Amino acid sequence: MSRSAAAQRRASRGSRREEHARIARERAAAAARQKRIRLAGAAVGGVVLLLAAMVVVKLSLPRSEPAAAGPVPSTVVDDLLHVPTGTLDAVGRGKVATLPTALTGRPALTDGGKPLVLYVGAEYCPFCAAQRWGLIVALSRFGTFTGLGAARSATDDVYPGTATLTFHGATYSSPYLAFQGVEVATSERRGNSYAPLDTLTAAQQAVLAEYSSNGAVPFVDLGNRYVMTGATFSPSVLTGLTHQQVVTSLGAPDSPVAAAVLGSANAFTAALCQLTGGQPGDVCTGIAAGAFPELRHAG
Amino acid sequence: MPDEPRRWVAPSTVALSAAGLALSTYLTIEHFRDPGTLACPATATVNCARVTTSAQATLLGVPVAVLGVVFFVAMVLACLPFAWRDLRLTWVRAALAGVGVGFVIYLVYAELFLVGSICLWCTAVHAVTLALFAAVAFATAARGVPRPR
Numbered sequence: 001m002s003r004s005a006a007a008q009r010r011a012s013r014g015s016r017r018e019e020h021a022r023i024a025r026e027r028a029a030a031a032a033r034q035k036r037i038r039l040a041g042a043a044v045g046g047v048v049l050l051l052a053a054m055v056v057v058k059l060s061l062p063r064s065e066p067a068a069a070g071p072v073p074s075t076v077v078d079d080l081l082h083v084p085t086g087t088l089d090a091v092g093r094g095k096v097a098t099l100p101t102a103l104t105g106r107p108a109l110t111d112g113g114k115p116l117v118l119y120v121g122a123e124y125c126p127f128c129a130a131q132r133w134g135l136i137v138a139l140s141r142f143g144t145f146t147g148l149g150a151a152r153s154a155t156d157d158v159y160p161g162t163a164t165l166t167f168h169g170a171t172y173s174s175p176y177l178a179f180q181g182v183e184v185a186t187s188e189r190r191g192n193s194y195a196p197l198d199t200l201t202a203a204q205q206a207v208l209a210e211y212s213s214n215g216a217v218p219f220v221d222l223g224n225r226y227v228m229t230g231a232t233f234s235p236s237v238l239t240g241l242t243h244q245q246v247v248t249s250l251g252a253p254d255s256p257v258a259a260a261v262l263g264s265a266n267a268f269t270a271a272l273c274q275l276t277g278g279q280p281g282d283v284c285t286g287i288a289a290g291a292f293p294e295l296r297h298a299g
Numbered sequence: 300m301p302d303e304p305r306r307w308v309a310p311s312t313v314a315l316s317a318a319g320l321a322l323s324t325y326l327t328i329e330h331f332r333d334p335g336t337l338a339c340p341a342t343a344t345v346n347c348a349r350v351t352t353s354a355q356a357t358l359l360g361v362p363v364a365v366l367g368v369v370f371f372v373a374m375v376l377a378c379l380p381f382a383w384r385d386l387r388l389t390w391v392r393a394a395l396a397g398v399g400v401g402f403v404i405y406l407v408y409a410e411l412f413l414v415g416s417i418c419l420w421c422t423a424v425h426a427v428t429l430a431l432f433a434a435v436a437f438a439t440a441a442r443g444v445p446r447p448r
Contacts, residue, residue, distance in 0.1 A: 036440035044433045047400055051407055051429075058411040097337060125339035156415050157339075158349050216338040230338035 077148050077165070079247045080133070081140040083262065088137075089287035090253035094263015097233050099295065100226035100271050108224055109207065111178035115223035115275035118180050119167060120208050124154035124187040124194040127231040128218040129164035133246065134232055134264025135220065136165060141269055141283045142276065143174020150243055154187040154194065159235035163243045168197055176276040180204065184217070222268075223275040226295070232267060233260035263291075270295040304383040308438040312378035312431060316371050319427040323367030326351065326420055330362045347418035355409040363406065367424055370399055374431060383438075393439050400432040 109116045119135060121128030129152070136145065151166035153159060167181025182204060185194040200208065211227045212219040220228045237260040238246060249257035270292040273284035283289060330351055340346055350356065356363055376382065377392040403425045410417045 033441065033443065036443070037437065040433075040436035040440035043436055044429075047404065047429065047432065050404060054408060054411055122339065127337045127339050130337070157346070158352050214340065216340055218338065232337075234337055 073244060076150075076243045076247045077145075079250070080136060080165070081145060083137050083140075083250055083265070085282075085286060085288070087251065087253055087258070088262055088266060088269075091258055091262040091266065092288065092291040094261075094266065095233065095256070095259040096263045096267055098228070098230060099232065099267050099292065100220065100222060100228040102226055102295070103224060106224045109221055110223070111180065114174070114176065114178040115225075116178045116180065116221075117223065117272070117275075118182075118204060118207055118221040119218065120182045120184065120200065120204065120212070120220075121167070121218040122185040122194065123151045123164075123166055123168070123183050123197065124157060124185055125217055126153040126157055126159035126162045126235040128183075129153040129159075129162035130233055130235040130238060130260075131218040131220070131231040131264070132164050132167065133238075133261040135268055137250075137262065137265035138268035138272060139172060139174070139177070139179055141265075142176045142272060142280070143172055143179070146171050146173075152187060153235070154189075156189070159239060162235045162238050163241055163246055164238075165243075176279050177272065222271050225275060226271045232264035237261075262288075266291045267295060304438060304442050308434070308442075309378060309380040309383050312383075312434050312438070313375060315427055315431040315434060316374040316378050319424055319431065320368065320371035320375060322420060322424045322427065323364055323371055326364035326424070327362065327368055329420075330356070330364045345419055346416040347420060349416040350410055350414050350418035350421060353409075353414045355406070355413055363402075366402075370395070370402075370428075374399070378435075389439060389444055392435055393444075396432045396435040399428045403428045 109118065117139065119132075121131065123129075136148065139145065147170040148165045148167070149169060151164050151168075153162040153164065155161045166183055168183040170181060172179040172181070182198045182200055184196065184198055184200065186197050188195045190196075207221050207224075208215060208219055211221060212229045216229050218229070218231060220226075222228075237256050241249070241257070246257055246261070249255045250261060252258055253262070266288040269283065269289045273279075273289050274296060276284070278284040329347075351364070358366060373395055374392075377388055377395055382388050382392065406421065407425060410421065
């Protein structure tokens with residue numbers, strides 16, 4: 001055996017050892033990589049499982065239900081339904097954030113031959129809570145409400161527990177106007193929403209679907225000559241107030257509550273006068289009704 | 300020595316970070332803007348106003364939407380191609396992604412158990428953050444991590 005052949009064998013054995021070592025290193029690296037990927041998968045999977053578990057627990061928990069509003073003193077409703085004309089005049093435009101939008105060329109919305117005012121809201125909704133005050137004051141100048149009850153918006157929503165009155169169970173009579181007030185839900189938690197209350201008729205549903213984006217509330221349609229989705233003022237004005245405090249504040253025209261609620265009422269009054277042809281005269285020719293000239297001459 | 304990052308890593312993580320930044324910017328604008336529509340949504344469960352005006356919408360006085368903007372700006376920078384090539388940023392990027400998803404867990408808890416409503420815009424941010432965490436985790440794991448010196 002020659003010396004060179006032995007050297008060749010030694011070199012070959014060394015090369016095989018290096019090859020084996022390289023393969024071993026690659027296998028170790030691949031195993032480490034797999035381990036790291038499994039670790040990453042476990043971390044991501046753990047987060048997803050944790051989030052899913054929270055959703056499952058949430059869905060299986062019983063909901064706490066807020067206490068219902070107590071009975072409203074009769075004087076509150078009486079005072080609200082009979083706000084002195086002088087106070088409404090003194091407030092004038094007051095301080096309102098948004099106004100009803102005038103429609104043109106739409107068929108009149110009527111009920112029993114009278115222009116129909118349709119309100120759609122929900123008792124849990126704080127913006128509905130704000131909107132009702134001004135609407136009630138305005139409509140009371142054209143007719144008479146009976147059966148208005150106390151309510152508060154949901155205590156687990158924004159502007160929690162905003163004092164208001166509910167149209168559920170109330171009736172309205174007027175020689176000039178018809179009114180339909182629909183409260184689609186209470187402020188009592190039911191599952192992930194609130195307990196349903198009034199059901200919209202097909203006609204009411206059609207009006208809501210036509211003018212209110214995504215069924216948002218409060219929605220008001222004034223005879224199809226004005227519509228409004230949302231409140232005329234922010235519920236923040238009413239934060240922390242009882243029903244009695246709200247009504248008491250209405251007696252002071254320079255108070256923020258009066259500026260918001262009675263300003264809203266005067267805006268609705270101006271619009272309603274367009275529906276009634278200026279009737280009754282003492283309301284529609286008054287200072288308060290003239291505070292919103294932009295709401296005249298609709299449709 | 301860690302491998303080069305895969306081709307999909309930088310574009311996908313930058314895209315996710317940019318999407319998160321856009322959503323957080325929108326939520327920040329909404330946080331500081333007066334409510335335009337004084338209305339309630341048709342359903343009570345999905346209620347962005349309720350979530351974004353809750354006590355949990357700020358942390359130590361800072362709106363969480365602003366924290367989201369800061370987070371996604373940092374993630375955009377940490378996920379640019381040059382940043383993926385810089386091994387020194389590996390742990391920084393992974394830690395950022397971990398902090399982000401940890402905050403998401405807290406915010407989902409707050410929405411479900413403290414506020415009682417969810418906001419779809421916030422949920423979109425949470426989904427993006429989770430996807431970003433997954434992308435960073437798998438990309439870092441596949442590439443290998445430098446050993447701390």
